[in-house]
Amino acid sequence: MFNNLWDIKAINLDKLHLQEIFDQRNVYAFDENKYFFPSIDALGTEGTILGIDKAVSRINKAIKNNQKICIYGDYDADGTCSTAVLLKTFKALGYENVTHHIPSRLTEGYGLNNDAINKLASNDVKLIITVDCGITSVAEIDLANSLGIDVILTDHHHCPDVLPKAYCIVNPHQDGCPSKFKNFCGAGLAYKLGVSLLNSNNTAVPEEILEIAGIATVADIVELNGENRIIVQLGLELIKKGVNKGVDALLKVAGVKNENVDSRTLGFVIGPRLNSAGRIAHADLALNLLMAEDEEDVKKYASELNQLNAKRQSMGDEIYNDSVKKLDKENLKSNIVISSSKDYHIGILGIAASRLVEKYNKVAIVMAETDKIATGSLRSIEGFSIVDMLDYVKPITLKSGGHEMAGGLSVSLDKLDLLKEKLIEYVDNFYSKNEYCPTKKIDLITSVKNLTLDNFDSISKFEPFGAGNENFTFALTDVKLSYPGYMGSDKTHFSAKIEDTNIRAIRFNAAQELKDVDFSKKMDIAFSLNKNTYNGYTNLQLMIEDMNYSNEKEIHDNDELKSIHDKIIDIEHINQIVDDTISDKNNDLIKKISLNKLKKLKGKTAIYCYYLKELEYIQEIIKLSGLEDIEAFFIPMEKEIESFDNIVFLKNILKLEGSKNIYQVPIKDFDIYQDYSDVRDKMLVMYQAYKTSEIVKLYDILKKYNILTDEFYAINQILNTCKLVDISYPQGYNIAVAKLLKVNNKIDLAKNNTYQAYNKFFKMQRSSNES
Template identity: 25%
Template sequence: MPGDAGREAAAWPAEIPPLLRRIYAARGALDIDSARPRLADLLPPDGLLDLERATALLSSAISEGRRILVVGDFDADGATACAVAVRGLRMLGARGVLHAVPNRVTHGYGLSPSLVAELAPLQPDLLVTVDHGIACHAGIDAAKALGWQVLVTDHHLPGEQLPAADAIVNPNRSGDGFAGKSLAGVGVIFYVLLALRARMRAEGRLQGKGPDLSSLLDLVAVGTVADLVPLDANNRALVAAGLRRLRAGRGCAGLAALVEVAGRTASRLGAGDIGYALGPRLNAAGRLEDMSLGIECLLCDDPARARELAQRLDAINRERRTVQQGMLDEAERALSVQALDGIGQGVGVGAAICAYDAGWHPGVVGLVASRLKERLHRPVVAFAPAEPGASALRGSARSIPGFHVRDALAAVDARHPGLIERFGGHAMAAGLSLDARNLGAFKAAFLAHAEATLDAATLEATIDSDGALAPAEFDRAHAEALRDGGPWGQGFPEPLFDGEFEVLEWRVVGERHLKLGLRCEGARTPLAAIHFGGWRNEPPPSRLHLAYRLAPDDYRGGDAIQLIVEHATAAGDQPAAVPAVAAAAGR
């Protein structure tokens, strides 16, 4: 009806093209406010349990000049959360703020008794965990035994019993009224700082409105995207604001240096650049060395020093890629012969996969689990020795939609008490530790749970496409509108299209990637495309059915565009359900 068309047009600014409106609508965003939420629309922090108690602890520690120790985690979310906490508390007047982070090999995940023992000489009055703590019962007990107050800020799913901390802020606690359940760890501590500032304002302890905490949103954006939490409206508002700071050149020196060493252009930075460039460089420090290097980079305000630290992180990331590729090659060799028990002590065939090799690095098994999950569309748990020659194993689990892997570990733990030593995580990713002697029993129990839980439809991989692009939409204006229309990510996926193309030319680049020249019926000019990891040791067919993204080609500049191919089959030969590959992951 004409009236409906008028109301629909009024919901969108004129600069939003019909293609982007269609993309937004497919993701449930029917007007510009829901498609591009603003900071002014952020959920208020009031519903978070223990927030009053948490801000009282922090406010008292600041006013009395007590020593605050922030303990982070060894991934990008934990590193950015630590940097946000340290920077934010100092902005609010805290003078004695220290920070620490566990070593993956030495301490394992989270606040452990061994880490508390190492931190004891620092003699903190208040210990604040960021991005962990909800499962760290023993470590928190050890800290409390030393007379420390403990504030836990976390977003991981809690177990049946909460640790004995003085306050626990976690939107996923039972009974918590905060609607933004998808906050990353960095988002949780940012919200705590917002509430702390409000409290200190009410107490008359700040000049004017107090410090501008929005200056921390560049770090919040990086941690949120890198942790792969769903980008609901609240998280999109946080990430979009952080990206605006980075694009305007107002990000912290450490992130600016990471953008530079990654070869990205700050003014065109998107969520994908965080996921593929900044996040992996931060994560690499925690995987192969010590995340304290990454945190130092994020806390550094000297551009020259930040550049040195970013270059070290870049070198570690190159080493990480080499280690990862070797582990993946072993896995792929086993997969190629369909003899999935060929990796060390084996990979189980069926509804789920358990993989282990004595030579694997514990810091990289999560990436191996991710790649195997993408390759097979099965939940995967990959194990490595916690350290060379150790009997303790560290495992990383990655899952598929429809299988809550943290709940699966909880179910195994309930049925087989003592089998798993520690575990925690989310629906799509989790971590655990167990004794190597229990690997066979765990594999059997995990596979049995998967077989009982998963059905054939869930195990059938598909690619969700936004349909075909019209010939007139293959242009720079639409490519830029799609790039800038995000932030895109988990729960608000980047637009993906599909269609048939004639292959005009092709060549192999970088040994594994396929560069293509394509023709689309109705398009005015040939189209350039790149398929990362697409070389299959044989020429591509003359016609291809592609799932692809439309992107500006900044390398060629001008009006140039290119298609980023995510999946390719011979035209007319695509299966009803095709595996969702992520060939560009980890670049």
């Protein structure tokens, strides 16, 4: 199934604690009214952005002197929306001596370029306002300065060490910026600049520039907290009112009703359609839609964008499928997947790279080759920096840039093979030092009784969801899925019901990844909540995000574990086991017997085990075979032995008083022995794990740290008795909740009875295995 470890933030089976969730999400310490019901007045309370006042002064000077202004944008949705925000701002001011330039992705590439600046100079432009670009354009802005053009640089990307010599820079990330909130998108900055400019001229702020900024904020995947949360919340309300005619038309061709618009609509419906213009045509088409007022024009532009988006999706599928076909033929030992072809369209590379990351759980780069240059788009996995990797290969590349999770580069075709070698070298060297375990954040482990429409409505108040304020991921453990099957015209979408409920669990495009799953077993399921209305009935749906088998065989009831624990911490009993263990070599009293012949023994039979795995295995055999006269135990006790006629040992054999029939199952019949490690080493590992996360899932501990089931329970007992950690098990032994305790004095393990007992017991296991 899936391969994620769970980062569990909370567990509560009784009810949903929304106040606790609010405290976790409210990272900018808004009061509840401002967080859930913001007003336009709430914007701008986090401090002024450095450079805005100087920019407003220069723009007003240009307006007074009727200087020609150019808004220089970018070809993605954010850049297009940023350009629209400022064009509408100047329209509200009644100033018409304004033009714009959005570069072509195919012929110009990202950011400012000399040809465009020379052309603007020849058209008598005296002021350039960049939006969503420019922070790295040192040489280009030097050229503009030499041509008598002032540049107001507005850009939300992180600042390099050397900044361009612009007239002024509006970027919250620059040193000395007093704004508490830094993570605007380009259109968010353009909105802040536009509002300041309009206010300085006592001009009303048009609603649609806030609507457009809200769309870009989600589409550009910036943090949906702080002021961005307010921008998007208020922007959604305006979209529902149909303020911008172009956006309204785009929703209609996409088949979305205004009242149903949410953050997912911005990210997965509007954003991709605006982006499609810059990817495979020209971004001016998207800009035209946002600026249009005529009903026929907006219908025309919306229809064209919808068609382009469908074409983009088809082209993306072709690149992705071709990449997978080639990669699956390779021996994918490296932690990066690389796909390159002359047939790939440069505008679709990032989409394909993102899908490859999702499929392979590896860093991905997809490249389009021309006669002389290869251009690539990179996507990362959590914990790996694209920026650092680009720095490593910078001497080879012609151009590169990006952030932690995504980036782009270009390289001469004659250096493409060298680039691939260096990328593989860097990534594999990184992962030789840093273990990668894909992780799924779980906001809350809950119970089925909490999955109600009322709770869904309460959770929905935390909208808009997106980067930094992701939709809630809940989890159910030890549940069964009934009526599993596949739906859709091509039967690729998985659907099932949570047993004994009407709640349906869904996962799209899951036929391949779930084809070998045994749905008769219990599952641990991570999911987001969705509401589905059909034929007038509204029900909850679970959108499956992660799923694994529950650890049914790893979980023991309290009485059984307590009995095992009591036996182990009895030091004298451990000594007896060690002292009384005899060799089976040349011992005529011991008879060999295979597991399948145990049922032929006469009388009552006891089987004694020294590993929990053995005990689980034998108990399962007894259950499935219906062997009523056979019982399995963990470590023999004298009072237990007395009532049995036959004693069967697995590997270790004890000296026994009296006339008992003693048997041993040969090792070759029972090959599940475990490799026990030093208890103290595993104590340190587990303690560090609890410092990272207070709530851990047994499945993840076994997988990530290679700690065995009995070791897991033993170490928890030791940590408890050492008063290092207070551990509880709210759901059997599948989930452990640990609270670190304050330690005043050094722990002397030599005086800890529990540690000594377990350590001696596991040493006995190791020496037994070695023999």
